[in-house]
Amino acid sequence: GAVVSQHPSRVICKSGTSVKIECRSLDFQATTMFWYRQFPKQSLMLMATSNEGSKATYEQGVEKDKFLINHASLTLSTLTVTSAHPEDSSFYICSASRVGLSGEQYFGPGTRLTVT
Amino acid sequence: KQEVTQIPAALSVPEGENLVLNCSFTDSAIYNLQWFRQDPGKGLTSLLLIQSSQREQTSGRLNASLDKSSGRSTLYIAASQPGDSATYLCAGGATNKLIFGTGTLLAVQP
Numbered sequence: 001g002a003v004v005s006q007h008p009s010r011v012i013c014k015s016g017t018s019v020k021i022e023c024r025s026l027d028f029q030a031t032t033m034f035w036y037r038q039f040p041k042q043s044l045m046l047m048a049t050s051n052e053g054s055k056a057t058y059e060q061g062v063e064k065d066k067f068l069i070n071h072a073s074l075t076l077s078t079l080t081v082t083s084a085h086p087e088d089s090s091f092y093i094c095s096a097s098r099v100g101l102s103g104e105q106y107f108g109p110g111t112r113l114t115v116t
Numbered sequence: 117k118q119e120v121t122q123i124p125a126a127l128s129v130p131e132g133e134n135l136v137l138n139c140s141f142t143d144s145a146i147y148n149l150q151w152f153r154q155d156p157g158k159g160l161t162s163l164l165l166i167q168s169s170q171r172e173q174t175s176g177r178l179n180a181s182l183d184k185s186s187g188r189s190t191l192y193i194a195a196s197q198p199g200d201s202a203t204y205l206c207a208g209g210a211t212n213k214l215i216f217g218t219g220t221l222l223a224v225q226p
Contacts, residue, residue: 006189023157032212034213034214036216043216044205044207045196046213046216049213050192077160091157093159093160097212098171102150103147103167103196103212104148104150104162104165105162105212105214106158107159107161108159110158110159
């Protein structure tokens with residue numbers, strides 16, 4: 001159990017376009033979902049925390065109008081990168097915490113975004 | 117603000133050796149401490165979770181310890197195998213948010 005999926009796994013888009021990434025908890029309900037980004041040879045940096053039905057909480061330095069997060073249900077959160085630029089190219093990873101349990105986070109396989 | 121550091125940054129060992137990876141954190145008010153494995157270009161695989169009230173967790177050849185007073189966690193890998201080669205990340209925080217360490221790149225030579 002505790003499987004998290006992401007779609008797409010890889011996306012290439014042109015500069016100025018928007019890209020939506022989905023994160024789903026497949027076999028459990030997630031009270032909270034988290035979005036991270038990872039640049040090459042670096043560690044993961046938390047971008048935002050989202051709770052179902054409420055607005056996401058963004059980390060310092062992350063533009064909320066550029067990285068739109070929607071957490072419409074207990075099994076789905078989406079991250080939309082708006083007006084993407086080459087510097088947004090990165091590996092985006094989501095995670096989910098189960099309802100009422102230890103707070104352990106289960107991670108998705110990641111989405112490789114390349115903006116040309 | 118929580119900061120998490122991992123030493124060493126890279127480690128190469130011959131197959132069969134036991135090894136220890138270190139993780140240090142600045143805020144002892146830690147909620148959970150998780151160890152992960154990441155293969156190149158892939159997502160994270162959770163290895164062990166230590167809750168704040170616990171001192172260690174074991175899974176197979178892996179043992180992780182947590183010492184909140186000293187701000188340290190260690191991941192012990194017994195009888196290392198080439199398949200253990202990956203980047204190992206620790207992460208923790210004072211809330212349910214995880215702050216990740218810089219990672220240790222492990223290479224186990226056959």
